[in-house]
Amino acid sequence: MDVIEVHEISKYYHHQPAIKNVSFHVEKGEVFGFIGPNGAGKSTTIKTMIDFIKPDEGNVQIFGLDSQRNAKAIREKTSYVSSDVRFYPNLTSLDLMRVVAKSAHLTKQEQNQKITYYIELFAMDATKKMHQLSLGNKKKLALACGLLTQPQLLILDEPTNGLDPLMQHRFYEELTRQKQQGMTIFLSSHDLTEVQRQADRAAFIKEGKIVTIEHMNQETVGQIISVTGPSLPMAAFKRIGATVLKQEKQTARLWYGGTRQLLFPVLEDEGIDHFMITDPELEDRFLTLYEHKEEGKS
Numbered sequence: 001m002d003v004i005e006v007h008e009i010s011k012y013y014h015h016q017p018a019i020k021n022v023s024f025h026v027e028k029g030e031v032f033g034f035i036g037p038n039g040a041g042k043s044t045t046i047k048t049m050i051d052f053i054k055p056d057e058g059n060v061q062i063f064g065l066d067s068q069r070n071a072k073a074i075r076e077k078t079s080y081v082s083s084d085v086r087f088y089p090n091l092t093s094l095d096l097m098r099v100v101a102k103s104a105h106l107t108k109q110e111q112n113q114k115i116t117y118y119i120e121l122f123a124m125d126a127t128k129k130m131h132q133l134s135l136g137n138k139k140k141l142a143l144a145c146g147l148l149t150q151p152q153l154l155i156l157d158e159p160t161n162g163l164d165p166l167m168q169h170r171f172y173e174e175l176t177r178q179k180q181q182g183m184t185i186f187l188s189s190h191d192l193t194e195v196q197r198q199a200d201r202a203a204f205i206k207e208g209k210i211v212t213i214e215h216m217n218q219e220t221v222g223q224i225i226s227v228t229g230p231s232l233p234m235a236a237f238k239r240i241g242a243t244v245l246k247q248e249k250q251t252a253r254l255w256y257g258g259t260r261q262l263l264f265p266v267l268e269d270e271g272i273d274h275f276m277i278t279d280p281e282l283e284d285r286f287l288t289l290y291e292h293k294e295e296g297k298s
């Protein structure tokens, strides 16, 4: 079952599209990554999904409900943790967590259990007022509030920005635990390693358009070919669809997503002394999509 269905949404600012014909779907229990450079349209897409802004074209269904007409019902089952954390300065973390837990219709006992659990998990000093919290501590509080209500859908915008490595680790473990219990997680992030580790699939967005949606496993992400030799057959590599990521005098690093039958004859070229095929990092894929797209086409 699809928890999120985004159909051909577009949003214009001053006649310029911030996003254009964006479509994707997210299945129940899936961690779906959303990746793109600054200004690509990630926040605009998220804000449209949660009905903070209205799309000029297209529509969004969450849990099979129209995101605009049924915003209240959707919010009861959804948590959104924004990248930009702002709170009432004079409340303590504990005050806020109590308000949030209460709004989720949890029993008093469940509220207390969950609050204690997240205070311990994120090593929070819950008695401090919000204006006394560092950025990282505010982020921990925002994540705790997002998780406290036990939402069916968790939408995260740059969730680990500001967290130290130990807290990032604890947060990832918590996400895995929640996923195992059936939570659907939408993870917008610049952190490619984070998306590679956590997501089942990821959409790449560039200049307001979805460039590709990929499974985050090695078969479909393609492979990295590193070659050394006096006369590298770059034209042949390009002919079989390989993308040049880096090229120096006698070495090249390429991304290749095609078959081995096409690749191996090129690797047998006498201009190559050594070659190595490795699994790519998402970073290679990101560069392929954003920086070297034109080379890949040629």
Ligand SMILES: Nc1ncnc2c1ncn2[C@@H]1O[C@H](COP(=O)(O)OP(=O)(O)OP(=O)(O)O)[C@@H](O)[C@H]1O
Pocket: 013, 017, 018, 019, 036, 037, 038, 039, 040, 041, 042, 043, 044, 045
């Ligand atoms: N309120 C607004 N008024 C005018 N233009 C806007 C507005 N909000 C977003 N934009 C423009 O829409 C485009 C997409 O912006 P958006 O904030 O969605 O990108 P993003 O991928 O979230 O970027 P970042 O990673 O830097 O947060 C950008 O060109 C941005 O300048």
